Amino acid sequence: MNKHLVFLFIFLAGINSATGADGIVVVANIKNKTMQLTRQEVRNLFMGGAIPYQLKAIALPANNRTRVFFNTKVVGLTESRVQSYWAQMRFTGRKKPPKEIKSEKLLLGYLIDNEGAVGYLPASTPLPASLSVLYTSN
Template identity: 30%
Template sequence: MKKHSLILLASLLASPMALAEVVVIGHTSGPDSITQNQVRDIYLNRSQQLPDGQKARPFELPEGNSARSEFHDKVTGRNDAQLKAFWSQQVFTGRGQPPVEQGNAAAMKATVASTPGSIGYLDAADVDGTVKVILTP
């Protein structure tokens, strides 16, 4: 019985439903692709430009959101506490402001769709024709 429970648990963890696939999205007028390093640099205030030269306007989902956790785990390598400390320092020293937070996936998609130069991230299942996928980290 124990063996069957372990096999069931392993198959659930390995299934596509276990983890959402996070993708980086952009405005339809923006670049068709971007590198993971470029996205990291935008989200960590090291760069303010998209590959096509447009000013980058990054958007963020709220703390505790699973897509946010997966995005930052894969792209910036930082968790919520590390991001909070990083942005506190950036703001305190006058180096920058954190990405504007969107309340949920629908708000993220609508904001990126209506803001030229914008960049965000969503679960791949939430993407439609209003935005384009520019990176699958």
């Protein structure tokens, strides 16, 4: 039994450090460097809801740990619930999911090159001055 507890502890510690235990930042390439978003506005942006800004959400792929952490902590849904939601939206033709970029590094490059693009990254990611942090989650 103790062997199982030790394994569980090591497993959970590994997940915690690999999924963004340092938090998530939602960053954007925008001119207004003072803009901040609430958690609900971030959720709406990434789930296709209405927000009062001209921003384009960019996501990581479904198998990415940062995305799973973001969906759980910020959006408030499990990855499977998010996938189900987008499947329904695509089927009914109502909304399109955010564009997906394969990795955090490529996402950062995309954000730098595309004005109005918004994405999420681990809080420990070094950010260039051209990007603005819109929301931070621990």
